[in-house]
Amino acid sequence: MDFKNLLLFVVIFYSTTTSGLYAQVGINTVTPRKTLEVGGTVKISDSLTIKEIHALKDDDTSTFLIQDNNNFINIMDVSNPTQAALGYIQEYLIVNPNLDWVLDFDTQVNAQQYVLNIISANFDRELVMNTSGGVNSSIPYSSAFIRNNTWHIIADYPVANNRNKSEIGTWTITTLIYSKDLSKQFGTVEIPMNNNTTGSATAPIIH
């Protein structure tokens, strides 16, 4: 704090306290509403400790706080469509694939910045088994994977396909997308089952 600021500080300090109400201090304001009110910006070079902080209540509306690259504390306002959110729900309608088969659908979502998980998937056409006279059965699967730094989707009923080949099928695939800043990637855990049906991981991934 240089001398000029110090002087301003003292002057405003007097003007607000001699009102005889509260020992409140204003910087760049003559009507402080709190113990200290700064009518401008604040920069704290070191750390900040808040002893008493209230819990968010049910009827409060709120936004998250984040710190940007220049140390500014910013809000994350999800209601503003051009601002970031904690996560995103993106539904994909994949129309007219090869019968029921989606081998490689590129969402073009950047895999270095985001994680994409499939949280729901369904196909809308009746399926028939196409091998062994139909004695086999099949269950649908859908999975997200990374290729060339973007998230891709595979979805299929193995060895089954549309009963009516002229009908156009649609996969409805819902994904949850969130920033890698909020999540940690642990890679793949391989657990050899040694021909048993029960087993155990060697160590928990998260302690």
Add this chain to the structure above:
Amino acid sequence: MKIMGKTLTSILIFFITSNLMAQVGIGTTTPQDDLDVNGQMLIQSSLRWGKLQTVNDKDENFRLLTRVTNSNPVGEITVLNVDSLTVAPINVVNYEFNNIKLDNLTKVNLQYDANKYIVAISNFRYIGDPIKKVQAGTEKSIGAFVSRVYVENNKWHLEIRNRFLDLETNAPNGIIYRATLIVYDKSYFRHLPVIVTDLDGRNSGTASSIPPL
């Protein structure tokens, strides 16, 4: 005047300590830090924080900070404690459906307001008798099994069933469905518009657009 006395002491402390460590107390004569505000602080414009410690991987009980937009004045900083809230950013609810008509949950109104929440289905379990394949010409049909949530009249609904086949009416055990619904608060998560892509009969392709993230 008592307040004046306190004020003078504060200023005195200010001057004395400024020769040494320049510590300032507001509402306290014994500042513990460079600036110690014994009360509330209001900042009208931006806040910059030079050294913000990062949460290390041993910290487990940290809480996210939120800024309240309906406080007076606007902007009170609060902590997000999910125990003190009825609705958290992510809410996990288990459901069981029993005594179902054959295999068909055609439309179950979950009542969640689609303006406030996004619902996802997870941990789906099918417990009970199998749905038998039926002859379809020279092949056998397995129908198509669907488990999904969808919005109708601004409420989230659930459909779980084989849309084309039914459980046999004399199946001894029937079917129970279990699922976990994840309810995301739209204050934190954004529901993006649907992306429709026509693969034109191919098994590979690229999305017609990239979601605005």
